[in-house]
Amino acid sequence: MTQPHVIVLGNEKGGAGKSTLAIHIVTGLLHAGRSVAIIDLDLRQRSMQRFFQNRAAWLAANGHELPQPFVPDMGDGKALAKADAVDQIATFERAFEEAAAQGVDCILIDTPGGDTAVSNAAHARADQIVTPMNDSFVDFDLLGDVDPVTLELLKPSIYSESVWEARKQRAIAQGRHATIDWLVVTNRLAVAEARNRKRLEERMTKLAKRVGFRVGPGLRDRVIYRELFPFGLTVADLSNDIRPVAVSLAHVAARQEMRNLMMAMGLEQVLSPLDVAA
Numbered sequence: 001m002t003q004p005h006v007i008v009l010g011n012e013k014g015g016a017g018k019s020t021l022a023i024h025i026v027t028g029l030l031h032a033g034r035s036v037a038i039i040d041l042d043l044r045q046r047s048m049q050r051f052f053q054n055r056a057a058w059l060a061a062n063g064h065e066l067p068q069p070f071v072p073d074m075g076d077g078k079a080l081a082k083a084d085a086v087d088q089i090a091t092f093e094r095a096f097e098e099a100a101a102q103g104v105d106c107i108l109i110d111t112p113g114g115d116t117a118v119s120n121a122a123h124a125r126a127d128q129i130v131t132p133m134n135d136s137f138v139d140f141d142l143l144g145d146v147d148p149v150t151l152e153l154l155k156p157s158i159y160s161e162s163v164w165e166a167r168k169q170r171a172i173a174q175g176r177h178a179t180i181d182w183l184v185v186t187n188r189l190a191v192a193e194a195r196n197r198k199r200l201e202e203r204m205t206k207l208a209k210r211v212g213f214r215v216g217p218g219l220r221d222r223v224i225y226r227e228l229f230p231f232g233l234t235v236a237d238l239s240n241d242i243r244p245v246a247v248s249l250a251h252v253a254a255r256q257e258m259r260n261l262m263m264a265m266g267l268e269q270v271l272s273p274l275d276v277a278a
Contacts, residue, residue, distance in 0.1 A: 004037070004100055005033040007108045007265075008126040010161045011029035013142050014113030016132045020225055020263075022110040025130070026052075028235045028262050034106055037099035040124055041092065042112040043081035055232025057087040062198035064242055066233075068106075072098040085117035085241055092118050096125065115162065122165035124173075126180050127263065133161070133186035135197055140150050143184070144207040151199060152205045160211045169264070183265060184208070187218035216264030218255065233256075 004034075007025065009018040019042065029036050040049040050070060059066055072095040074080065080091055099107050123129065133139035135144065142159040143266040146152060156164075159218070163182055170178050190192075201215075208215055219225060224245070228234055231244050235254045238247060 002103075002161065004104050005129045006125050007106060008122050009132070010119065010123055010126075010129050010159075010163075011107070011108045011131045011133060011142065012115050012162070013133075016113070016134055016139060017219070018042075018113070019045075019051075019110055021130065021132050021187060022048045022108060022162045023051045023229075024219065024225075024234050024236070024258055025261070025265070025267075026069055026108050029074055029106055029108075029238045029267065030069065031067060031236045032262075032267070035070070035102070035104040035105045036231065037102060037104045038075075039072065039074070039095050039099065039109045039122075042110055043077040043088075046077050049077075049231065051229060051232050053232070054230060057116065058231045058233070066237055066242070070099060070102050070104060072096075076146060085142045088118040089121045089265045092121055094227075106201075113156070113274075114214060120162065120166070121180075123162065124148055124169040126166065127168075128181045128183065129163060129166070130265065131163075131182070131184045131213070133184060135186050135200065140200060140203060143211075145202060151203070153203050153210075156207065156211045160207070163213075164211065176234050181217045182213035183264075184213045185216045185218035185261065185264070214264070216275055217260045219254075219261065220259050222254050224251055250252070 009022045011018055026036050026038060036047060040046045042048070050069065051072060055066065056068065069172055074095045080088060083091075096107065109111060109122045111122055133143070140146070142157055145154040145157050147154055163180070167180050170180055201202075202214055224235060227245055228278065233242070233244065233252050238251060270271065
């Protein structure tokens with residue numbers, strides 16, 4: 001059986017948009033004809049899992065069909081969040097094996113903001129890690145330390161060290177040629193250029209060469225990403241038949257952002273044209 005491609009959404013800081021990015025990657029893959037399983041390790045909140053529950057309910061109520069991911073059973077998230085690390089990892093491993101046994105093309109894992117044992121276990125399984133960060137030195141601090149006077153890059157920081165450890169564990173388990181592709185995307189960009197963006201991008205470029213990640217495009221801070229969430233839909237789902245909100249040129253731009261993200265990840269992405277005139 002062909003092993004699934006494992007994508008981990010990771011960043012130890014909350015509020016960077018991991019779940020938003022996760023649901024768009026999953027729906028993009030589904031519309032590209034890939035079979036996908038999802039594992040939501042943000043045990044208390046489970047935004048990604050709830051999104052696809054909303055999706056099933058909205059589609060059933062409106063008589064439409066759209067592709068859905070496979071969701072392995074991990075039980076009650078709040079109860080699991082109170083369990084010890086051994087039980088959490090055991091539950092994750094069972095869910096992972098259940099997903100792999102489905103023969104899916106991809107398994108996407110959304111991790112919590114924070115350094116947890118189960119998150120580390122997920123990172124060690126990754127073929128690809130996607131790390132969203134806000135356009136801010138506050139978020140960059142998890143990737144690299146900068147001099148407070150000159151803003152020059154000093155050294156990799158805590159999350160970079162976590163990814164290094166995951167790469168080391170993978171090499172031990174699968175051989176020294178096994179690797180993890182790491183993509184860092186600047187997410188929730190304001191439409192207007194931020195004053196500090198150029199300085200941040202310069203430090204990102206330096207750190208990327210030092211610790212081995214690629215820099216890719218994220219998603220801008222658009223209303224459409226938020227207003228479609230309650231329906232369990234993304235811009236990839238919009239069509240002449242499915243459009244619970246009015247479609248505009250901004251939605252076309254949002255769909256192009258999804259294309260750019262999928263291309264940066266090296267994943268096939270096919271989206272039908274969005275007719276804004278209808």
